[in-house]
Amino acid sequence: MSNQEKQVMGDYDISIIRPQMRGEDVGLRGHGMSAERLKAIKKGLLALHTLELMASNIYKFQIGREPNELNRQLIAAMCNEMTHYQDFQVKLYEYGFRPGVLRWAYWIVGFVFGFGSRLLGTKAILKTGIWVETKAVHHYAQLLSSVEWDEDTRKIIEKDQADEYGHINRWKNLLQSIQAEVKP
Ligand SMILES: [Fe+2]
Ligand SMILES: [Fe+2]
Numbered sequence: 609m610s611n612q613e614k615q616v617m618g619d620y621d622i623s624i625i626r627p628q629m630r631g632e633d634v635g636l637r638g639h640g641m642s643a644e645r646l647k648a649i650k651k652g653l654l655a656l657h658t659l660e661l662m663a664s665n666i667y668k669f670q671i672g673r674e675p676n677e678l679n680r681q682l683i684a685a686m687c688n689e690m691t692h693y694q695d696f697q698v699k700l701y702e703y704g705f706r707p708g709v710l711r712w713a714y715w716i717v718g719f720v721f722g723f724g725s726r727l728l729g730t731k732a733i734l735k736t737g738i739w740v741e742t743k744a745v746h747h748y749a750q751l752l753s754s755v756e757w758d759e760d761t762r763k764i765i766e767k768d769q770a771d772e773y774g775h776i777n778r779w780k781n782l783l784q785s786i787q788a789e790v791k792p
Contacts, residue, residue, distance in 0.1 A: 617770035625688040627767070637758055638703045645756050650705050652751045656765070657696035658711045659744060664689035665718025666740060670726045670733045678730060678782065685737070685775055692768045699761055730786060737779040744772045 615623040638646055667686035672679050700707055725736040748769035757765065 615774065617773050618766070620767045620770040622770050622774040625684055625771070626691045633760075634698065635702055635760065636704075637699075637761070646703070648755045649703060649757065649761075650700075652755045652757075653696050653700050653703070653705065653761075654708045655747070656751065656768075657693065657700060658708055658714045659747065660689055660693040660696060660768075661711055662714040662718035662721075663740065663744065664693055665715055666722040666725075666736065669719050669722030670736075672726065678733070681778060681782070682733075685778075688771050688775075692771070695764050695768060699764065731783065734779045734783040734786070738776055738783070741772045741776045741779070745769055745776070748772065 613623065614621050638649070641649075664686055667682050667689055671682045671686065697707060721736055721740065725732040748765060752762070752765055752769070
């Protein structure tokens, strides 16, 4: 598959790792919503914002110096997770919320998973990615079904979830190709 080819997951093009955003796309949200609904949205956005910080750090610390395909794909995944992190930070402020002050703890968790798996080698890098992303898509699914999102935010969450599915598939394919090489 060429790098330029469109990769569709559900309604979303996951070959776009940093979608275009215009100034007018920033909106002030939450007006007229019930306190209960706002509470659920806040909790969901804080969880997603923190998880994406962890995810971007995992990939950041998995990237090695060799100019190979794995490292190229890890850089793309890091960029994609930075986009997700940005998505939820913007949404938090649009709603008048603030990021969680304890999210640095997840920065450390991301570093430990990322750097730890890098020390263990390529298979550990890929298996860590598959494991973390599988947890992420479940978390996304749970938040999509349990929270009454506004339409713009729902679309962002769906796109980001589609990206996470894309990551799982990419790491699974790479793992398979490595395992096929090892066999006689
Ligand atoms: Fe993500
Ligand atoms: Fe991801």
